[in-house]
Amino acid sequence: MFGAVKNLVGTTCISMLKGIQVLELAGLGPVTMCGLILKDYGASVHRILNPNAPFIDHLLSPGKPSVPLDLKNPSDRQRLIDLCKSADVLLDPYRPKCLDRLGLAPDILHKANKRLVLTRISGYGQPESSQDIDYYLRPGHDINYLAESGILWLFIGERGKSVYPINVIADIAGGAFPAVTGILLALYEREKSGLGKIVDVSITDGISYVSTYFMASCQLDGQNEFNPLSSLVHWHSLARQCANLLDGGAPFYRIYETKDKKFVAVGALEPHFYANLLRPLGLTEKYAPQLDRHAWPRIAAILSGIFVSETRDYWCQETDLVRSACLSPVYSLKEAMDRRPKHLYRDLNFSFSPLAGATRDEGGFSIRIPRPCPLLSDFPAD
Template sequence: MPGALAGLKVIEMVGLGPAPLCAMLLADHGAEVIRIDRPGAAGALGLPPQYDVAARGRRSLAIDLRKPGAVDAVLDLVARADVLIEGFRPGVMERLGLGPDVCLARQPRLVYGRMTGWGQSGPLAHAAGHDINYIALSGALQAIGRAGEAPVPPLNYVGDYGGGAMLLAFGVLAALYEAQRSGRGQVVDAAMTDGAALLSAMFYGLKAAGAWRNERGTNLLDSGAHFYDTYRCADGKYVAVGAIEPQFHAELLARLGLDAAEFKRPLDPAQWPQYKARLAAVFATRSRDAWCAVLEGSDACFAPVLDWDEAPRHPHNVARGTFVEIGGVVQPAPAPRFSRSEAPTPAAPVAAGHDSEAVLRGWGIDAQRIAALRDAGAI
């Protein structure tokens, strides 16, 4: 199957973090994504290309934009593209001669996706930063962690990926849908501060209603409640419990062999510390896998906490094909699933410049210009 986005042509100006993941999502579902790399560029974090999983499914054109004819060649590719994605600080693409005004002049239907931390405007727009800084400004980081402890960075899921890559992918596809009606492209300004704030919508509502406190580890979903937390087992491994609703809470207690009378006020925060201590004592009596035999698959809202090696081997993930092996590297499979437009298995990531001449030929650049770019040291 060709994938739901087959026929979509995307140019990715290679950067770090969220923009590559957004491009991966598009490529996973059939879009033809061309990575514009720097000649000789190393893979993410300096690792060999096969480990740069977020670069999978794309061909790479390595071109030195400082050399004669290079920017014009990229603009010729832009003229044939539907989408351009870039993740540089505001103004960088303009200085390269590839800003949105220039690109939209060449391709009026182009969707120009811009991914930054702070956004294209605002007093912090030109400052350096990373995921942890962007989610701190949005209010999200303050909420993550245990009571009495410092905020805990949730890897780079909330800023780079949830509030960044996913937001950019949504914005690009929304702009493409609008372009079908208007015939005009536009710029998508996706900022991780905006995205992380957007992911926090429910919590801002709860806070306004007086149902959420600023103090970490004291609320329903932040490890405050006994029925929504992780517990250490006898073997040092952990389980995760999320039995919020009354019927699920009752199921959890019954399967743990606990008397519901001990937990009369499950929604009373004042009772949570003692209830949590009771559950912790029970879970500490058996190994994680022993508790799986009792609880997994039930309505107790239970799961084992798996590590990176265990997760791909779990029977549920195996049955759904949640993970695949590409180029010897186990990694998540494309998602979501479609009933007809099944995503193909992505190709392994390639080194910068692996496909330079093939990309140029395939996108309509003639042999004489390719030779000129080669002679100029641009490719």
């Protein structure tokens, strides 16, 4: 679970989707993560696995029983239709028109179950006419969707040196979470109409949506009378990475290397946080003006020299910096898992094994998440 929902007496609810039956056609990141989220909140999720698939990722599938179906086989296609008769949600990870060509078009599925919520997650969305079908049928992955959304451009630094974002931005933020949102909205509307819906998720559009703030700043040319920092946020046609407020250009919103080859992150955006950053370091606003973009490289060089003089843990023990200046240690993945406080309200702490499943700590109680069923189990399986 990524957040906690409580009832009026303060008990964490983890089964709000209990009774919802989900069929997940096995695919890569977005669909698998979407199924995981639904399962974590109580839905029953069964994966439809092609026994002949060359590659299947099980890392996000603990507690999801599997059903072997080769959808190129007519009898297996009919079995999927039969399974859909009692399902609430079908997750489709394939490129547009793939299920249609297999005789599993939306009208066929909804004829079997008018309450079914068919959720299609694809890189570029579903074609609206035959004229633009080639655009939507193209293959792609996270980096391609980021590129065409315009967001990858923000990661290209000076002289073309780039930072390659992992597939959290596109596949998860732009794909899985919009899909979950659409499914929940469709299930809510179904309570009134009695009818299922088609939820179409374009990962490229999803990236643009979660990046609305930056898209808007580009359209408005960075002018916002209510926010004096807005002119520093704007990404114009010449500004690359490390030239803007939130991309490492601002010395007060940046990553700094420390003496032990580790890093600290500074997020002192607001003027009072910036003042709290300068004071313990022996600097002043007059010497290091926050809103003077031309002074940023000089200030960044000064801060770099200061932070590299001591270790990461030294800086993170400086109470004034940590509590009042938005300074944080940059942890590796292993460090983050080992050192993150065990939140009572969020079961983010868990150990995972592809074979044994996961154990999460929920409010002081150990909750055993069911281990995955055999890779090709009979349906239903628990």
